[in-house]
Amino acid sequence: MPEAVAHQLVSQGVLPLCGMPEAVEAIEVAARVGKQTICNVLIPPKITASTVLSEVRAKQALTQHGLRLPKSQRADGTEMLAESARELGFPVVLKGEGVAHKTEAGAVVTGITDEQQLFAAAKAMPVDSFLVEQMITGTTVELLIGVVLDPAHGYVLTLAAGGTLTEILADSTSMILPVQSEDVRNALRKLRVAPLLDGYRGAPPANMGAIVDAVLALQSYVIAEMPFEIEINPLMCGPDGAIAADALITTGECHD
Incomplete structure (x- = not known):
């Protein structure tokens, strides 16, 4: 884009006054990532x-803005697992709390259909607290x-x-x-x-x-x-x- 055009955009308040090279670069990036008007950036x-928020806190924050979430119950220790699963209804998903990338860490198991599977999954996870969630089908x-x-x-x-x-x-x-x-x-x-x-x-x-x-x-x-x-x-x-x-x-x- 010619510098004269970029100067005009800056003068109109379309781009932040961060210097001409940065302004031109911002325009080029916007063009690459989608056909959006620069004034909307x-x-x-x-x-x-x-x-880094826990999964529970992150989901609570997002649901306040309209995001849909699965039903869930926290369980501090294995004693609360069965009760949480019964309230939600099998099948459920079990997640270990405090793990960012759960699949790689072995901290998520899906499709759990009974209490025996639930306790076995919890025992294999490297955590002490859990999130029991509704299984989305x-x-x-x-x-x-x-x-x-x-x-x-x-x-x-x-x-x-x-x-x-x-x-x-x-x-x-x-x-x-x-x-x-x-x-x-x-x-x-x-x-x-x-x-x-x-x-x-x-x-x-x-x-x-x-x-x-x-x-x-x-x-x-x-x-x-x-x-x-x-x-x-x-x-x-x-x-x-x-x-x-x-x-x-x-x-x-x-x-x-």
Whole structure:
């Protein structure tokens, strides 16, 4: 982009007054990650990483912005496990608390159908407290929604194929916040797993409106709280809705 155009954008208040090279770079990045107008780019203050929230606290924060979550019960020690599972109803998912990447650490077991399996799974986990969750069924596709703070360009939203195969599939697309509903729909269509959202080979289609709502709920949290980083993986997407099965938030600390 010519410098004269960039000067004009800066003079109109479209870009932060951070110097011409940075302004031009910001414009180029915005063009790469999506067809969004530069005037809509969210530029937060300087933020550094602060606290990594527990899964329970992260989900509590997100549900206040409209994100759907599975029903769950905390269990301090194994004594409360059976009661928690009975209240939720089998099958359930058991997670070890205090572990960021649970699958790699052996701290998550899905599809538990009775108390014997529940206690065996808990015994094998390297933790003393647990989260017992409702098992989400009828999932069409698992997605990842992530937001990271780029110091030069603001918050960047990533939509990707999620679940345990995220790194292997490497199927993602990114945009600069804020986004609108149509931006999210268009981005989802760019993913290689997009046919799964439409109901691949006779499977029921995912509820696209619910997925878009989940992304906008995450954006609402980001705008309100200005975190350093946030990730939902997986977002369980099916014909009945989109439910965040796991959430990781690193809060941000603002600096003048």
